[in-house]
Amino acid sequence: MNSYPSIYDFSTHKKTVFTLGTFDGVHLGHTKIIERLLNSSNEEEESLVLTFFPHPRMVLQKESDIQLLNTIEERIYLLEKAGLQNLIIHPFDQTFSRLTAEEFVKNILVDIFNIKKIIIGHDHRFGRNRTANIDDLIRFGKDYNFEVEQISAQEVDAVSISSTKIRNALAEGKIELANEYLGYSYFLTGTVIPGKKLGRTIGFPTANLKIEENYKLIPAQGVYAVTCLVGTKSVYGMLNIGTNPTVFGQTISIEVHLFDFNADLYHQKITVSVLKRIRDEQKFASIDDLKTQLSKDQIFAQHFFE
Template structure:
């Protein structure tokens, strides 16, 4: 898959099959669209193109919106690449872009830039300045310029929108199992390992402190989770805490993971954590000894989870 940081960077070498959207989460609903895109491109000998945008349109058009996203751009790109598409265009979304008329968008982008043979889109899709153009208008443009419009059914569109809403709600409530069932993969947190207070070492549970640089990334509800990461090709199993570590006087939120049977240095490494199951709320214990005992139980529960899934 080739990635382009703007429409200007892309040059079509032949006809393309295109879909567009934010694709936040690249969840099961989105994969319905992607599968249609790939199937159609292979059947016609065209190249598949996903056009997405960053920042998220709501970040630009609703500046008071505190929207949290399911993926960072790197996570989204990795998921889309795994799906098998040929080209990913991440175009900077701006007020100027939102002011393109429907005709400017179709002629200037879909025809002149992307050289489309077909576009796959939702039946309720609106586009152009003030989102005034409808699917019917797009079909008319297709007849004029010679491209096909394949629309998703209302059921398929509903699956995409409902999934996104349910995933965000589930993560906010700490229901990682439901979120993962809609995503079709374990929810990810990607960040750099930085030096923390190193208090975990004193009680036998050293942790890697993960710093996520993207402020828009949705962090699930606080608590203890079964989690894993792949480092240098090896799957590392562990347990992760999202919270403030109240037992040892913590205040700021941290994301820390204790890997089992791994003691190599991780500082400075970029890790992609996969969250599998939430074990419990974060608790303020009366002593570090009580905390240590609970961590032992959490480790047993985590190992049992990995064993049950043959990981």
């Protein structure tokens, strides 16, 4: 897949079949749209997706505390996996938001993208203050000689409902339900940093994961069965998201204990795929009680993987 950091870095002599959107989560609803995009293009045309970062709400609604299912790097990875030819991640800003509908169509879709066809939701609004709608786009299509294919209300609703259900499921710790809607296991990508090193004193050393992107949605606090990608190696383990109340922790940490693994992971980037919720985080009466429960958690997780 070709990836471009701006609209103005893209150029082609071929016609393009195009769609745009945030594609947060790149879930089953999104992949259906991408499949339609790919099926609508042939060897003489290129498939093209335009997405934005930062998310428009981060720019236009500064007070918005938006949580996203993917970091931008994760979104790129998932879109490439879906089979796209070209992806533009354009930096959304106030200047871009002030483009009129016709400026967007003429200067970008026609002059830069060489558009043959756009696949778009029936309720899509665009241009300055989002004043233009699908009828305006169809009219522009006639004026500038490109086709407009509408995504039905039912499909648009399915995408929106799925995104909401995924976020709600993750917030409630219903990881298997979230994964069902996603079509893959929800994952967290971060760098391993030094922690308090308490886990190793009770036989359960953990890798403390730091996720730089504060907009990444973290599942509900609790203990989960996970797989962890370390380099090219996949390792089973269990993940704790929480404050470690038994040892009077104050801040939320993300810690993964890997089974049968003993390498130094400090400062390495790892990816943790969350598969099964084991239990809520609990405060135990003693460290021994915590250690006993962790042993039970590991047995549960190992049986799950078997």
